[in-house]
Amino acid sequence: MSALAPFGARLRQVMDERGPLCVGIDPHASLLAEWGLNDDVAGLERFSRTVVEAVADRVAVLKPQSAFFERFGSRGVAVLEKSVEQARAAGALVVMDAKRGDIGSTMAAYAEAFLHKDSPLFSDALTVSPYLGYGSLSPAVALARESGAGLFVLALTSNPEGGEVQHAIRADGRDVGATMLAHLAAENTGEEPLGSFGAVVGATLGDLSSYDLDINGPLLAPGIGAQGATPADLPTVFGSVVRNVVPNVSRGVLRHGPDVGALRAAAERFAEETRAAVA
Numbered sequence: 196m197s198a199l200a201p202f203g204a205r206l207r208q209v210m211d212e213r214g215p216l217c218v219g220i221d222p223h224a225s226l227l228a229e230w231g232l233n234d235d236v237a238g239l240e241r242f243s244r245t246v247v248e249a250v251a252d253r254v255a256v257l258k259p260q261s262a263f264f265e266r267f268g269s270r271g272v273a274v275l276e277k278s279v280e281q282a283r284a285a286g287a288l289v290v291m292d293a294k295r296g297d298i299g300s301t302m303a304a305y306a307e308a309f310l311h312k313d314s315p316l317f318s319d320a321l322t323v324s325p326y327l328g329y330g331s332l333s334p335a336v337a338l339a340r341e342s343g344a345g346l347f348v349l350a351l352t353s354n355p356e357g358g359e360v361q362h363a364i365r366a367d368g369r370d371v372g373a374t375m376l377a378h379l380a381a382e383n384t385g386e387e388p389l390g391s392f393g394a395v396v397g398a399t400l401g402d403l404s405s406y407d408l409d410i411n412g413p414l415l416a417p418g419i420g421a422q423g424a425t426p427a428d429l430p431t432v433f434g435s436v437v438r439n440v441v442p443n444v445s446r447g448v449l450r451h452g453p454d455v456g457a458l459r460a461a462a463e464r465f466a467e468e469t470r471a472a473v474a
């Protein structure tokens with residue numbers, strides 16, 4: 196594989212060309228059933244291939260949720276590998292949603308699995324959890340830089356339980372979520388047009404003006420659709436950095452399958468609404 200330009204630069208370009216939408220590939224058992232598919236590897240393969248076929252040539256980012264593939268063991272992971280390859284071949288960037296986080300030396304192995312350019316699961320970016328300490332992520336930061344990949348670090352997550360950790364106040368008076376944002380801002384210093392080290396910040400969180408979201412990096416914003424947020428909420432939540440937001444919709448699009456045209460139309464509606472909201 197030839198050397199890739201930095202993830203942040205590649206992301207900015209595809210967002211400018213296609214709009215910022217990220218569609219999640221989340222093959223819930225309930226969605227397989229709604230699509231008339233069996234809850235088995237063949238159903239998983241069909242689901243994932245259909246989503247890729249419907250949207251990978253038109254949205255900026257696809258985000259497969261690894262758990263739904265791991266559920267089927269090695270054959271599910273093989274489907275995941277294929278989906279990543281097909282989505283990238285169609286011009287979408289792939290954010291692998293595996294939310295990895297471990298002590299430094301083991302984190303290095305997770306980084307090899309998803310961010311080494313020769314790995315079968317190589318993805319343009321990976322979601323990671325910093326809750327073993329931000330510094331535990333440093334092997335992933337280093338390998339991402341080397342490979343032209345990126346990270347999305349869980350900072351202020353969309354789920355209501357997240358606050359008990361992320362809003363905890365540290366000795367310096369800042370909360371934990373703000374501290375993660377500050378680490379990312381440092382990582383992205385001087386990068387143009389956009390750094391490669393992003394934060395996950397839920398679109399469900401309302402006014403976040405007390406946080407400095409200006410990390411010179413992308414902000415992955417899940418929560419639109421099934422979790423209740425809408426594209427119109429984005430300017431309120433993200434204020435002046437709304438142009439750096441990558442809004443994710445999973446079930447809100449996926450529930451329109453299995454018809455390719457209906458999936459595509461749903462994604463295009465969200466794409467249009469998000470493009471308008473961030474303009």
Ligand SMILES: O=C(O)c1cc(=O)[nH]c(=O)n1[C@@H]1O[C@H](COP(=O)(O)O)[C@@H](O)[C@H]1O
Nearest residue numbers: 260292322352353354417421422444445446
């Ligand atoms: O990292 C994520 O992607 C993520 C972080 C977060 O704070 N909240 C969140 O919902 N997600 C993921 O985003 C997707 C949201 O799916 P829907 O609620 O179906 O749109 C799921 O794959 C979640 O695992």
